[in-house]
Amino acid sequence: MQLQLGSFALVAPVVLAPMAGVTNAPFRAMCREFAPGLVYVNEMVMAAAVLNRNPKTERMMTFGPDEQPRSLQLYGSDPRMVGEAARLLCAEGRVDHLDMNFGCPAAKVTRKGGGAAVPAKPNLLRAIVRNVVAAATPYGVPVTIKFRMGLFPGLLTHVQTGRIAAEEGVAAIALHARTAEQHYAGTAHWDAIAELKAAVPEIPVLGNGDIWEAADAVRMMRETGCDGVVIGRGCLGRPWLFRDLIDAINGRPVQAAPTVGEVALIMRRHAGLLAAHLGENLAMRDFRKHTSWYFTGYPVGGETRRRFAMVSTLAELDDLIATLDPDVTLIAGGERIRRGHTNGPIRVALPDGYLDRLDDMTIPDDEAEMAVSGG
Numbered sequence: 001m002q003l004q005l006g007s008f009a010l011v012a013p014v015v016l017a018p019m020a021g022v023t024n025a026p027f028r029a030m031c032r033e034f035a036p037g038l039v040y041v042n043e044m045v046m047a048a049a050v051l052n053r054n055p056k057t058e059r060m061m062t063f064g065p066d067e068q069p070r071s072l073q074l075y076g077s078d079p080r081m082v083g084e085a086a087r088l089l090c091a092e093g094r095v096d097h098l099d100m101n102f103g104c105p106a107a108k109v110t111r112k113g114g115g116a117a118v119p120a121k122p123n124l125l126r127a128i129v130r131n132v133v134a135a136a137t138p139y140g141v142p143v144t145i146k147f148r149m150g151l152f153p154g155l156l157t158h159v160q161t162g163r164i165a166a167e168e169g170v171a172a173i174a175l176h177a178r179t180a181e182q183h184y185a186g187t188a189h190w191d192a193i194a195e196l197k198a199a200v201p202e203i204p205v206l207g208n209g210d211i212w213e214a215a216d217a218v219r220m221m222r223e224t225g226c227d228g229v230v231i232g233r234g235c236l237g238r239p240w241l242f243r244d245l246i247d248a249i250n251g252r253p254v255q256a257a258p259t260v261g262e263v264a265l266i267m268r269r270h271a272g273l274l275a276a277h278l279g280e281n282l283a284m285r286d287f288r289k290h291t292s293w294y295f296t297g298y299p300v301g302g303e304t305r306r307r308f309a310m311v312s313t314l315a316e317l318d319d320l321i322a323t324l325d326p327d328v329t330l331i332a333g334g335e336r337i338r339r340g341h342t343n344g345p346i347r348v349a350l351p352d353g354y355l356d357r358l359d360d361m362t363i364p365d366d367e368a369e370m371a372v373s374g375g
Helices: 025-034 047-051 055-060 079-091 115-120 122-139 158-167 190-199 214-224 241-249 260-278 280-295 302-308 314-322 367-373
Strands: 014-016 039-046 071-075 097-102 143-148 150-152 172-176 205-208 228-231
Touching (some): 025 039, 025 241, 025 260, 039 047, 039 055, 039 097, 047 071, 047 079, 079 122, 097 115, 097 122, 115 143, 115 150, 115 158, 122 143, 122 158, 158 190, 172 228, 190 214, 205 214, 214 228, 214 241, 228 241, 260 280, 280 302, 280 314, 302 314
Parallel strands (some): 014 039, 014 228, 039 071, 143 172, 172 205
């Protein structure tokens, strides 16, 4: 099965979900080394910060010289501002694909009426999507959107959101099959993906949620009828998962999980790329969280994990790697140990009175202030 985004044909219908603080250029490069020909989406950036040329946001919007397509996720709650940011990015030739975030449950985003809060107001959602598609279309840049089932069980919006996306010319849609209230807890409701696909058969629907190994993706597509998958937490510390996904979706055997020695080489490659991208000092502080993910499911011992989680230089990382037993293998079921966020349910933070009138297009008046901190 082939998924097409603009002129880019994916070798398998698999997309990397944008994850804040994770899916930067080095991480995406690691994933591409295992599985070229997929779509790997950069971290989300705020429309206001793009327009204000915020230095932090400018650094975040970095792509490798050979990276294709250059995929970026954009968010905001002001239709004019988000549309103008999309136009700027496209006009300057900085992106080949734009994804819109309508699913982020983080309080700092929903409290300002962005992310998962937007679909609760269908007129506002439509205006944002329409403006972005209109801005991107003249440049041949496809637009996709990613969203959740809704804010909470009493306000499910995924079907309505999908229909609006289809009507406004979106190239594909992705559903994280959880509510914002659910956050990252419990299990994803794959039946909602099937419901969405049945409601909008004319547009590619991608499923997201609880894909921890390649077989999960095959099962999701079979059970829901979705056209592809979006991979989030399952690839943390496991960039080779994308290779496995291509093999499984195409009916080929999936390779055995790497040994600790092989994982160590991958870690060192990742750390080196990150150091070149951020500078060694900042890179190694950032890399500490990745060491925990890389070792998930491997019996390397608590003291080893602690020492890797305090690494401060590449030379220190090399010394620590030399102490590992390279023949250690993944424990049974280790690939299914959850990585990243697991918290929830949460109380969804919203602007005062946000749900009083769901048919209006009220937007916060302080979005520009958020751009000062980089979004």
